[in-house]
Amino acid sequence: MATEGHAAFGDHQTWYRITGELGSGGVPLVALHGGPGCTHDYLLRLTSLAGDRAVVHYDQLGNGRSTHLPDAPADFWTVELFLAELDNLLRTLGIADRYALLGQSWGGMLAAEHAVRRPAGLRGLVIANSPASMRLWSAAADRLRAELPPDVEKTLRAHEADGTTDSQEYKDAVDVFYERHLCRVVPMPDEVAATFEALDADPTVYHAMNGPSEFHVIGSLQDWSIIDRVDAVAVPTLLVSGRHDEATPETVQPYADRIPDVRWEIFEESSHMPHVEEPERFTEVVGGFLRTLS
Numbered sequence: 001m002a003t004e005g006h007a008a009f010g011d012h013q014t015w016y017r018i019t020g021e022l023g024s025g026g027v028p029l030v031a032l033h034g035g036p037g038c039t040h041d042y043l044l045r046l047t048s049l050a051g052d053r054a055v056v057h058y059d060q061l062g063n064g065r066s067t068h069l070p071d072a073p074a075d076f077w078t079v080e081l082f083l084a085e086l087d088n089l090l091r092t093l094g095i096a097d098r099y100a101l102l103g104q105s106w107g108g109m110l111a112a113e114h115a116v117r118r119p120a121g122l123r124g125l126v127i128a129n130s131p132a133s134m135r136l137w138s139a140a141a142d143r144l145r146a147e148l149p150p151d152v153e154k155t156l157r158a159h160e161a162d163g164t165t166d167s168q169e170y171k172d173a174v175d176v177f178y179e180r181h182l183c184r185v186v187p188m189p190d191e192v193a194a195t196f197e198a199l200d201a202d203p204t205v206y207h208a209m210n211g212p213s214e215f216h217v218i219g220s221l222q223d224w225s226i227i228d229r230v231d232a233v234a235v236p237t238l239l240v241s242g243r244h245d246e247a248t249p250e251t252v253q254p255y256a257d258r259i260p261d262v263r264w265e266i267f268e269e270s271s272h273m274p275h276v277e278e279p280e281r282f283t284e285v286v287g288g289f290l291r292t293l294s
């Protein structure tokens, strides 16, 4: 059973969906999607973690069922904005005193930013498929790109140099990378496709903070890093990544090296979406971790 609603966030609205009951025994889990500027849809399989806990999905400001702001200046989209939106949602739902976060990709970066501020109500953290810095991310992306068929990489580089990354030819070449390192389930499951359709329809946030593709990062996040701050995370933390993930092991390693109470699960048959690529094992591993929280 799921309920939906909107949390007033200043002059804007944050759409959310609750699976299960917020008052049930388990620590409520809030899912933070990636992008930035994606939508919750591709994370809907996380409802498998509900049952004795509520699972909250939401669309971060700027896309999906939340307020869109296509005319906002690029510098409107900041880490601080999305941290404030998350705090507002936690307060609106009445769970700010007891909750856990699962952030996927950018969502894991945002969850880590939230956690280093040591909020009193945070009980646990899952950082899934997330880099600890964007410099590490882009360096890894360059190594993965070098493994692409030469004609594909040549096409990508040409459109990036010409600024024609909105061309179908670029998008077709991007898909070759994404089928290797973003989601190896081909064709994409409907819920994943729904997020990419939303991203295509309104790329405002993604373009402002990230850039035209996962591996061509020219937006405001390009120098982001949490490596020197992440030792402040004071809750049990589970790291998740895929063996074929664009979030390669070296991009995740600083979390494993510096978070005091941490464990790391690498999904050998997955890339960037183990919750879709190995759903049963993902539910088993993450569900088991969540049950250790109180």
Ligand SMILES: N=C(O)[C@@H]1CCCN1
Residues within 6 Å of the ligand: 033, 034, 035, 036, 104, 105, 106, 107, 137, 210, 214
């Ligand atoms: N898919 C994502 O969220 C990634 C993470 C960093 C840029 N986009």
